[in-house]
Amino acid sequence: MSSASNTAFCQNCGHGRLAPPLHSPFDALIAAGQQIKAEDSTMNDTFSAFMEEVRTDIEWNRKLVRRLRETVVRAERELERLETIMDTHLTINPPIHKLPMEVLGRIFEYSFTRPFELFPPDYTWSTLQAGSSFGPRTLATVCKRWHGVTVGTSRLWNGFNAEYRVREPKAKASADPSSTEVTESEQKKALITKNAFKYSKTAPLDITLWSACPDWYHDQVLSNVHRVERVHAVLQFPCKPQLIALKKYTNWPKLKTLELNAWPHVIRNKFSQRLMDFQDAPNLRELVLTTADLFRIEALLFAVPLPLLQITSLSITLPQSYQKCHPQDFGYLVSRLPNLRTLSVPGIIHFDTNARPSKPVYDLKKLHEISIDAPCLLQHIRCPELRDFTTSKLVLAQPVTLNFLKRSSTNLTRVTTPFASVYEPDCSKALEMVTDLEVTLDPIALAMKRLDPDKSRLDSVAPMVQTLKITCEHNFESRFSMSRDMHYCLDESLAEFIKQRWNVVAGASLNRSKLQQLDLLMKDWPCFIICNQLLGLS
Incomplete structure (x- = not known):
């Protein structure tokens, strides 16, 4: 029978339930590859009746598919309408409104x-x-x-x-700023x-000052200067003298950090007056200097007087296109900061040694921490109290770095350096008292160059290390396809380095070691390390 005539209808949706699949009486004939004979009238009548039944079922199922598709469209529209209603009503009492x-x-x-x-x-x-x-x-x-x-x-x-x-046209922007006309x-x-100042109430302020801002902004800052703890000052050479309103600021009672941003077109001009004055800032300790020209640092300090005797932290940042200065300018700056304890000079800086003669070495008597990547700066400073040395590009085995560490403090206890620096035996004198060592691992160099198996040479480097942190920065898969042999060589070299250098044994055996803290930050590198005195592992 036809599925259309033998179909029960659902009482809920009104659609017909599909009947069992239709079976053909000619399956054996089709399997044998035979045909119906013309003289067999009974077989021909059966075939005609069966084909009519199939056509009826096809038409019925086509109508069913059309009805179902129309129902799906109506259901989707109703679903969107209900979701809109739900979202609209959730705004009345959302979960986040229940939070205090x-x-x-x-x-x-x-x-x-x-x-x-x-x-x-x-x-x-x-x-x-x-x-x-x-x-x-x-x-x-x-x-x-x-x-x-x-x-x-x-x-x-x-x-x-x-x-x-x-945002106005240039003709209007160049108008006299002293005019009383104020735009909407x-x-x-x-x-x-x-x-904004009103909503901050009594909270400490972190603000940005632009020397070319209008007077109404300077007046707001002046009325809240007693709450300012951090200032990012951007020096712009003004078109009119009336724009220099920052000279009003003379008292900064809570200022702790000053970020001074000056560019060549500003400090190359000869100042006849001061742009800003931070001399009366009893709590100022941190100075962040961003400038494109250290040649005129003296002129900059004249335009912006600072309490240099109070500064304990200095960070100098030069843009890539202007990373060039002279030792005398750098020495003049650091010599004016006798109480400096932290110095950070990221990036490679090139000295113009042909410009002027310079003093060979400047003493930073109270400097404890230094983060530096420029070898030319190390040639002209000495740090008798240095305890923390950080670099991301310098190699300790370089003569300029070794000479700096030798003439500096013998109490150096913490070093952050590239991996190749630690392995060099020439670093033994510089690292003999180091207890905290952080290594930036260069896997490419490590894979290309196997470590020297001479254990006596490795043991003589940094024998007092108690805290070791190894960081792998590179991602092999994103740079090139590394073969299995190279990966194996890399793992073998790392295991050999740790095993021979710090007596840390990979496997089940134990050995004596002074290592108490080990941090391994390496992706997809399984490490099984046993230390008899290890207190911390991450």
Whole structure:
């Protein structure tokens, strides 16, 4: 019988339930490869009836498919409508609304970076993803409750960058800044800035100062200068003397960190007056200097007076295109900081030794920590109290590095250096008192050069090490396809290095070792290490 005539219909949806599959009475004939004879009328009548039944079932199933597709479309539309209703009603009582306002404000603190831009250039999706335009102002526009939490959480407003961008045409931008005419855009920015300081309440401030900002912004900073703990000062050479409003700041009672950003077109000019004054900052300890020209460091210090005797931490950053200076300029700067304890100079800097004669060595008598990648700087400084030495590009076996460590303190206890530096036997004098050693492993160099099996030479390097941290920075798969033999050689070399150098045994046997802490940060490198005095492993 036809499945169409033998179909039961569902009482819920009205669609027919599919009948059992239709079986052909001609299966044996088809399997044997035979045909129906023309003179066999009974077989011909049976075939005609069967084919009519098949055609009826095909038409019935086509109608069923059309009905099911129409039902699916209606069901999808209804599903979208119900989901919209659910989402709309969830806004009345979402789970996040059950959180206390204090917890919600704490979550907001980790949702964006500081200092955020108070006047972002745009609110496109790309900038929101990058985080450049995201801040408490964006959070406050989500809903009324978030607005209340954002405005009421002072810690959200304690770090912002109020960079002043001139959006008017050049003819208007070059107008006299002393004019009393204030545009509608400036009035809005002035109100936003005032509210930002208001919402921060009594929280410590982390702000950005631009020497070409309008007076209304400087006045706001001046009224809240007693709360400022961190300043990012950007020196711009102003078009008019009236724009130099930062000279008003004379007292910074809570300032701890100063980031000073000066560019060549600023410090190459001869200053007739000061741009900023940070001399009266009794708590200032950290100085971050970003400049493109160390040749005029004396002029920069004249334009921005600093309490140099108080500075204990100095970080110098030069852009890639301007990484060139003279030892005399660097020496002049560090010699003005007698209480310096921490020095950081990332990146390779090249000295112009043909410019002027320079003093050979400058003493940094109280310097304890140094992070440096420029060998030319090591040639001109001596650190009698050095305890922590960090470098990512220098090799300890280089003469300039060894000479620096030899004329510096003998109490060096912590070293962070590339792997090849540790293996060189010439480093034994520099590392004989080191107890904390952090090694940046270069797997390519390690795979190409097997370690020397001379255990006596390896044991003589850094015999007092108690804390070892080995970091592998490179990803083999992303750089090239490494063969199994090279990978095996790499694992063998690393195991041999650890085994021979620090008496750490891979396997079941034990040996004496002074190693107490071992950190291995290597992807896909199985390590089985046993130390008889190991107290910590990560």
